[in-house]
Amino acid sequence: MRPFEYIRADDVASAVGLVSSDPKAHYLAGGTTQIDLMLKDGVLEPERLVDITRLPLRGIRRHGDVLHVGALVTMEELAADVTVTEQLPLVREALLGGASTQLRNMATIGGNLLQRTRCRYFRDPTVLSCNKRSPGSGCAAISGAARMHAILGASMHCIAVHASDLCVPLVALDAVAHIQGVGAQRRIPLADLYVLPGDRPDVENVLQHGELLTTIEIPLLPAGTRSGYLKIRDRSSYEFALTSAAVALAIDDGVITHPRVAFGGVGTIPWRSPEAEAVLRGASVNTQTFRAAADAAIHDTFTVTGTAFKVELAKRTLVRILQTLTEAG
Amino acid sequence: MRDSGKRAEGGRSSTVSLTVNGSGHDLTLDNRTTLLDALREHLALTGSKKGCDQGACGACTVLVDGRRVVSCLMLAAQCDGREVTTIEGLSPDGVLHPVQEAFVRHDGLQCGYCTPGQVMSAVALLAEGRAGSDQEIREFMSGNVCRCGAYPNIVAAIREVAACDAAV
Ligand SMILES: Cc1cc2nc3c(=O)[nH]c(=O)nc-3n(C[C@H](O)[C@H](O)[C@H](O)COP(=O)(O)OP(=O)(O)OC[C@H]3O[C@@H](n4cnc5c(N)ncnc54)[C@H](O)[C@@H]3O)c2cc1C
Ligand code: SF4
Ligand code: FES
Ligand code: FES
Numbered sequence: 001m002r003p004f005e006y007i008r009a010d011d012v013a014s015a016v017g018l019v020s021s022d023p024k025a026h027y028l029a030g031g032t033t034q035i036d037l038m039l040k041d042g043v044l045e046p047e048r049l050v051d052i053t054r055l056p057l058r059g060i061r062r063h064g065d066v067l068h069v070g071a072l073v074t075m076e077e078l079a080a081d082v083t084v085t086e087q088l089p090l091v092r093e094a095l096l097g098g099a100s101t102q103l104r105n106m107a108t109i110g111g112n113l114l115q116r117t118r119c120r121y122f123r124d125p126t127v128l129s130c131n132k133r134s135p136g137s138g139c140a141a142i143s144g145a146a147r148m149h150a151i152l153g154a155s156m157h158c159i160a161v162h163a164s165d166l167c168v169p170l171v172a173l174d175a176v177a178h179i180q181g182v183g184a185q186r187r188i189p190l191a192d193l194y195v196l197p198g199d200r201p202d203v204e205n206v207l208q209h210g211e212l213l214t215t216i217e218i219p220l221l222p223a224g225t226r227s228g229y230l231k232i233r234d235r236s237s238y239e240f241a242l243t244s245a246a247v248a249l250a251i252d253d254g255v256i257t258h259p260r261v262a263f264g265g266v267g268t269i270p271w272r273s274p275e276a277e278a279v280l281r282g283a284s285v286n287t288q289t290f291r292a293a294a295d296a297a298i299h300d301t302f303t304v305t306g307t308a309f310k311v312e313l314a315k316r317t318l319v320r321i322l323q324t325l326t327e328a329g
Numbered sequence: 330m331r332d333s334g335k336r337a338e339g340g341r342s343s344t345v346s347l348t349v350n351g352s353g354h355d356l357t358l359d360n361r362t363t364l365l366d367a368l369r370e371h372l373a374l375t376g377s378k379k380g381c382d383q384g385a386c387g388a389c390t391v392l393v394d395g396r397r398v399v400s401c402l403m404l405a406a407q408c409d410g411r412e413v414t415t416i417e418g419l420s421p422d423g424v425l426h427p428v429q430e431a432f433v434r435h436d437g438l439q440c441g442y443c444t445p446g447q448v449m450s451a452v453a454l455l456a457e458g459r460a461g462s463d464q465e466i467r468e469f470m471s472g473n474v475c476r477c478g479a480y481p482n483i484v485a486a487i488r489e490v491a492a493c494d495a496a497v
Contacts, residue, residue, distance in 0.1 A: 005340030006360040006406045028407070032384055035402045039361060040383050048340075049360070051407055076396075100472020101457070102450065103384060105396045106403065237471035 020210025029111035071110030090169040093229035098165040117160035132201040146306030153268035154302040158201030167270035169246035172262035178215040194269035230321040241265030273297040290322040350418030367405035376416035387473035390446040397453035416445035431486035439477035460491035
């Protein structure tokens with residue numbers, strides 16, 4: 001555990017400047033990933049830590065049909081928001097299904113989106129083979145304990161899962177991230193923020209060093225939409241997903257309209273499924289339709305011994321949540 | 330930068346002002362010090378326990394500005410200016426808090442190691458209004474793990490305090 005400089009930033013420009021100007025500087029938000037990986041696992045070794053928790057990025061505001069959420073809003077705060085409670089059940093369920101109340105009081109939305117993988121080999125520097133931590137060193141998980149790993153977007157190079165629950169409904173909803181760099185801002189659809197590992201699993205997103213996530217825009221669902229998040233895990237609470245699915249849809253005369261589908265626990269990035277949506281769109285409500293959507297979604301998988309069960313489990317997860325959402329009156 | 334003046338010794342340590350259980354403390358701490366270590370090692374408040382030290386067990390649960398957090402994953406420096414409540418702060422005059430009394434009455438513990446965290450979490454859970462049913466209590470207490478498996482009695486203790494609160 002190396003010593004580091006701790007600086008508390010109180011405006012966005014100085015925070016961005018302090019990290020952008022120093023390759024060995026990192027942001028500190030709720031710390032539930034960052035402190036864990038620095039102090040406990042020794043995987044991250046920044047020389048400067050810029051605490052952003054007191055930046056004025058804590059608001060939740062509605063602009064028309066879009067909710068603007070400050071990056072430093074906590075998971076508990078967003079789950080308690082009236083608009084989220086009333087109009088975005090899939091977001092609320094994903095938030096409250098993650099971690100514990102204590103962690104959700106600390107963890108921020110920005111940090112949640114940028115959390116690092118829970119792969120145990122990544123988190124243990126005594127394991128030499130990890131392409132994400134040391135590019136070119138191999139992947140210990142392929143022949144190791146891989147129950148919590150990915151089957152979509154994975155390859156021999158890396159099978160680490162993107163473990164955020166929240167990201168699953170957010171990619172399904174076409175959420176957009178606001179990014180602040182030195183003197184420049186940009187907006188990136190969340191789906192384009194993450195990059196598939198390919199042969200460079202150390203590159204996880206398109207952000208430049210020092211770019212700060214400031215706000216996330218969440219489009220609201222039209223009235224009459226049904227939505228939910230189903231998380232399957234080894235214990236009933238306080239556990240990461242083996243598989244999960246976020247779904248939104250409407251039913252018009254027995255026919256599905258406006259379907260949105262994304263998976264968690266199975267992808268190296270939060271996994272939107274246009275394939276499942278295409279099957280569901282305009283189809284009638286029945287189990288054959290759901291099963292066809294699941295088969296379309298979970299294809300071209302890369303599995304190892306530990307993850308093979310997830311192919312069928314992910315499909316059943318989607319079928320189950322579709323049944324639940326379409327049964328309810 | 331408002332706080333740059335507070336950095337000392339080449340930036341490796343910080344001055345941190347904490348209000349713990351109502352009393353103020355100014356500490357100069359290595360930046361690596363977690364809130365848990367500051368409480369236990371620097372303020373001799375050893376009620377908060379170190380179980381996993383990685384956010385996974387809840388033994389180190391304290392309240393910061395009234396909200397429950399795991400103190401092992403929080404830097405003490407992040408808490409500058411904040412109010413911290415630990416298990417010691419629940420019974421300042423030696424009179425047990427109703428949640429503590431209920432834990433005693435219901436035998437909500439075996440070895441007792443997880444208990445301070447369970448009690449702090451339960452106090453917060455009640456304030457959050459999440460003790461409406463056994464299922465709700467279990468779900469929102471899931472951040473506190475008990476290796477002795479005292480869960481049924483913990484739930485019973487919390488249920489009783491919730492019922493008393495509701496009757497008031
Ligand atoms: C025991 C445990 C169980 C958990 N269970 C779950 C679960 O079931 N589901 C789930 O989804 N998550 C779970 N998590 C993960 C948790 O949700 C994340 O650790 C948390 O959301 C990260 O947010 P933070 O504010 O603590 O981020 P930090 O740890 O402070 O930061 C995370 C990373 O993002 C960077 N960063 C943070 N904010 C910004 C920003 N605004 N702009 C640019 N970079 C930024 C930091 O530099 C760091 O690299 C669990 C964590 C623990 C410890
Ligand atoms: S799965 Fe990815 S993160 Fe885990 S050991 Fe392999 S390369 Fe590293
Ligand atoms: S010691 Fe903090 S959660 Fe286990
Ligand atoms: S009483 Fe022993 S760990 Fe809970």
